[in-house]
Amino acid sequence: MHLDYVWLRDHCRSASCYNSKTNQRSLDTASVELDIKPAQVRVDETTLYLTWPDGHMTRYGLEWLSQNCYEGQKQQLVQPRILWSTQSYKEANVPSVSYLDFLETGEGLRDFLQNFLLYGIAFVEDVPATREETQKVAERISHIRETIYGKMWDLTSDFSRGDTAYTKLALDRHTDTTYFQEPCGMQLFHCLRHEGTGGRTLLVDGFHAAEQVRQNHPEDFEILSNVPLRHEYIENVGESHNHMVGIGPVLNVYPWNKELYMIRYNNYDRAVINTVPYDLVRRWYSSHRILTTELRKPENELWVKLKPGKVLFVDNWRVLHGRESFTGYRQLCGCYLTRDDVLNTARLMGLKS
Numbered sequence: 001m002h003l004d005y006v007w008l009r010d011h012c013r014s015a016s017c018y019n020s021k022t023n024q025r026s027l028d029t030a031s032v033e034l035d036i037k038p039a040q041v042r043v044d045e046t047t048l049y050l051t052w053p054d055g056h057m058t059r060y061g062l063e064w065l066s067q068n069c070y071e072g073q074k075q076q077l078v079q080p081r082i083l084w085s086t087q088s089y090k091e092a093n094v095p096s097v098s099y100l101d102f103l104e105t106g107e108g109l110r111d112f113l114q115n116f117l118l119y120g121i122a123f124v125e126d127v128p129a130t131r132e133e134t135q136k137v138a139e140r141i142s143h144i145r146e147t148i149y150g151k152m153w154d155l156t157s158d159f160s161r162g163d164t165a166y167t168k169l170a171l172d173r174h175t176d177t178t179y180f181q182e183p184c185g186m187q188l189f190h191c192l193r194h195e196g197t198g199g200r201t202l203l204v205d206g207f208h209a210a211e212q213v214r215q216n217h218p219e220d221f222e223i224l225s226n227v228p229l230r231h232e233y234i235e236n237v238g239e240s241h242n243h244m245v246g247i248g249p250v251l252n253v254y255p256w257n258k259e260l261y262m263i264r265y266n267n268y269d270r271a272v273i274n275t276v277p278y279d280l281v282r283r284w285y286s287s288h289r290i291l292t293t294e295l296r297k298p299e300n301e302l303w304v305k306l307k308p309g310k311v312l313f314v315d316n317w318r319v320l321h322g323r324e325s326f327t328g329y330r331q332l333c334g335c336y337l338t339r340d341d342v343l344n345t346a347r348l349m350g351l352k353s
C-alpha cells in the first residue's frame with residue numbers, strides 16, 4: 001500500500017481528532033500542513049505508530065490500513081451481485097418470501113433484501129391485493145420516495161397521465177425516472193386486477209448485458225460510461241404539468257474499481273442528444289446498438305405474469321422492466337424507494353452493500 005503523510009494525519013482516530021460517539025472527524029483538515037512529515041515512525045506486528053512534529057501521536061491497525069487504503073478498495077466490490085440470464089435465474093430457484101414472514105420476522109426481511117441485492121429483483125407473495133397493504137410492504141423496507149406520481153401510484157390504461165405507461169401498449173425494456181438527477185433506486189409493482197389477455201412483465205438484468213459489452217466490446221463500454229445524455233419528462237395532460245430533466249451516461253461505474261453501479265436506459269424518455277460532439281455521435285449510436293442487442297437477446301429475458309398477491313421489487317439502477325401489450329381492465333399499484341434508504345436498511349441487517 002501507498003500511504004501519504006497528509007492522509008495519515010487526516011485519518012487519525014485519536015480522541016482529539018475523531019469522535020467515536022458520532023463517528024465523525026473533529027480534526028480540521030485545513031489546519032494540517034500539506035507537506036507534513038512525522039518526526040518518528042515505528043511499526044510492529046499489528047500497528048503503525050506515527051509521532052507528528054507537534055508531538056501528537058497517531059496509531060493505525062495494519063489490518064484497518066490494508067482494508068481502507070486505495071489498493072485495498074480497488075480489489076473490492078462495493079456490492080457483490082449475481083448477474084443472470086433467463087436460464088441462470090430460473091436455475092437459481094430464488095425463493096419468494098411470504099407476506100407474514102416479510103412483515104413479522106427479521107429473517108424474512110433479511111433474506112428478501114439479500115436476494116434483492118444479489119439479483120436486483122425479489123418477490124413477496126400472499127400480499128392482500130390492496131393499495132394499503134402494498135404500501136405496508138414497501139414501508140417495511142423504508143419510507144416511500146414521493147415523486148410527481150405521488151407516494152403510492154396507480155396505473156391503469158386511462159391515460160390519466162401523459163405517459164405511454166398509462167396505455168395498453170407494449171413497453172420495451174427500460175429503467176424508470178431516467179429524467180431525475182437521481183433515478184429512483186427501487187420500484188414496487190403489484191397487479192391488483194387484470195381481466196384480459198397479455199400484459200406480462202419483462203425483466204432483464206442490465207448489468208449482465210453491460211458486462212457482456214465490457215468483455216466483448218470494451219471501447220463501446222467506455223463510450224457508454226463516459227458520454228452524458230439528457231433524459232426528460234414533459235407532461236401536460238389534465239392537471240399534470242411537469243418538466244423533469246436528468247443528465248448522465250447510460251452506464252455508470254465507480255472510477256476507482258470500474259464497478260457498475262447504475263444503468264440509465266430508457267429510449268422513450270431519452271431527450272434530444274445535444275451533449276455529444278458531432279464526431280462522437282455515430283460512435284455513441286453504434287455503442288448503444290451493441291448494448292441494445294445484448295439487452296434484447298431472448299436468453300436474457302425473464303417474463304413473468306404479475307398476479308394479485310405477488311409484489312415485484314425491482315432494482316431500478318440495474319434491472320430493466322417492460323411489458324407486453326394487453327387487453328381488458330388492468331390495474332397496477334406501486335411506489336418508488338430511494339436507493340440510499342434501501343441500502344441503509346440492508347446495512348443495518350448486516351448485509352454488504
Ligand SMILES: C[N+](C)(C)CCCC[C@H](N)C(=O)O
Binds near residue numbers: 155164165175177
Ligand atoms: C406508473 N409509474 C408511476 C410507475 C411510472 C410512470 C413513469 C413512466 C416513465 N416513462 C418512466 O419510465 O419513468
Ligand SMILES: O=C(O)CCC(=O)C(=O)O
Binds near residue numbers: 155176200201323
Ligand atoms: O404496466 C406495466 O407493467 C409497467 C409499466 C411501467 O413500465 C411502469 O409503470 O414503470
Ligand SMILES: [Fe+2]
Binds near residue numbers: 165174175176321
Ligand atoms: Fe417503467
